Amino acid sequence: MNIIPTESELDWVLVLAPFRKDAEYIAASLREQKVAVKGVKADDNLLQHLALSPGIIVVTHEALTSEVVAAIAEHLAEQPDWSEVPVFILLERTAAVARIRNQLRASWPDARLLFYTRPIAPLEFVNAIHSNMLVRLRQRQVRDSIERERELRLELNHRVKNILASVTSIFHMTRRGAASVDELTIDFTTRLQALSNVHTAVFEAGGEEISLSAVMDLTVAPYNSDGMSRINVRGPAIIVNREAGTTIALCLHELITNAIKYGALSEPGGQVEVIWTISEADSSEICLVWAEAGGPPVLEPTRQGYGTRYVRSALGSLFGSVPEIAFAPDGFRCRVRGPLSQLAPRQQSESRFHTRTPDNS
Template sequence: MNARAIESELDWVLVLAPFRKDADYVAAFLREQKVGVKTAKAGDDLIPHLALSPGLIAITHEALNPEVVARIAEHLAVQPDWSEVPIIILLERAAPIGKIRDQLERAWPGSRLLFHTRPISPLELVNAVHSNLLVRLRQRQVRDSIERERELRLELNHRVKNILASVTSIFQMTRRGADTVENLANDFTGRLQALSNVHSAVFEAGGEDVSLSEVVQLTISPYNHNGASRIKANGPEITVSREAGTTIALCLHELITNAIKYGALSVHDGTVDVSWSIIRQDRADFTLNWIESGGPTVREPSRQGYGTRYVRAALGSLFGTPPDITFAPDGFRCSAQAPLSRITPQRQQ
């Protein structure tokens, strides 16, 4: 952190000096050194000043009357755990420092006491002020780190709960559609891998959104190997929310699974085209298409399997309307359309 950045973050100083224009003298000198200052003199009500939370208090020996000591004690008593307010006490040379220190340590347990005798050179005073304002800055940085760590723990807990809920849901749906233990294991593993791929992509992207192209490529790449590209993907670069990316990946996985079992990917020459586009008219609409070709003649099943039910429900929930699923003789097709705003991160809307 450079000097200018530190200076902009430093707290201000409250000067309590009732006599001999000491408050004006100290304040004027500190302002020359670009330090923020407020002063309080004899008879001033300290409560409004302390309510503004000064980063450091500089107080002369003459200001240490019972009322001032009590007001500062009340202020220190409500400080958070991270806060240890620096207080510079400017004493007369003949003052009983030991006795005063003992009294103030008992009265102000939540403070950082520093004693200087007068006369004090301007350089010594400004060094003491600056060094303790830096201490105060470090205290605030520690506070910010603790709060950020707490936020991260809460966010991690939230994400883990969401992931576990997703895994539980995937297992229950897979179990209902499985006819053997082996099929259950294979299908469940594949769906977890699809879920894992999206979470990896989001993590690497460093945020709550991810490239749709990356989601699609991660999902289809295990099925395009040895130089063959039986599943082709094409569409504009677009950033989608983590929820949208996860849903689309899981739906693509289900469509791929069905194509391997019954559709275009069940034969050597069959192919699949995955495409998406953005249509801009009165509003921006997003369209996602899955088209199979070169596979066996398609016949509409007498009842919907798990994959079809999941795709219909998941895309319907994400897009707001169910997808158009067609069992065309020359190839299975699935098309879904929705306002672009339903799948993009909130800040882009």
């Protein structure tokens, strides 16, 4: 007699009862209470049934042969740490209960053993089965928690490695461009702070996504103090993934640092526009522009510094195309375009794009 288990691996009962119609009788009482069950005789393929992972095993006195005990012992030994399979032992009234209990506890140390003397009231038996199904449910929840914890540890390990790799890269490239220990300290510290700020923003956003506007605002906020907006940002409201947000924030920081040292922000009247747009012809393409104005005349440097190298490499990798960098006399420019899918966790529809106006407070 076979009844197909439900979808859950833990919500069906395997009944081992070789004598007369015991298996049919036990199964029928459980089926009446909506419990899935398989009832098997002693000569059935027990190993095959155990391989299907029953949630509970019921064994009658007559089924306790050495072969059955050994097969169940092997099955229980293969259970993961979270699993403690309930095994119901239905003994005859005249059975040597103490001896059998000691023998089975020695043979099945990893099981939850429950001994009953027949005859047992059907309601009592069914209630005991239901109670132990709840026990199995709790065990499964423990299993899921263990698995989630393992995945979180792997993810944390991956992220820590990536962060340390970024920090190492920032340090080496900053060191090559530093003229003194003090300059190295200041530049390295500010770059680390920029990295920390964007990670904080993503965390506070509650996941792996953050709005591009939030990334921009967070990065430029320290430079728009005292009621002045020297760096104006605007563009449609889109969501970017964590990696894209981090990369854009670090590149923006490098461009700001360069503008403070040599560009528009080194003069009182200098301004910077940061604009991102979605192509009208192809809504799947994004364009990001950094444009300076009002600064000193721009001269192309004789050698490429850390900031320029990083911006070229990072934006090129993120957008899938090399950024256009122009040292125009009236102001430094940086422009890059690429598929929106490179930045966004999912394709943004045009209906979600809303123009963001500059803050001119």
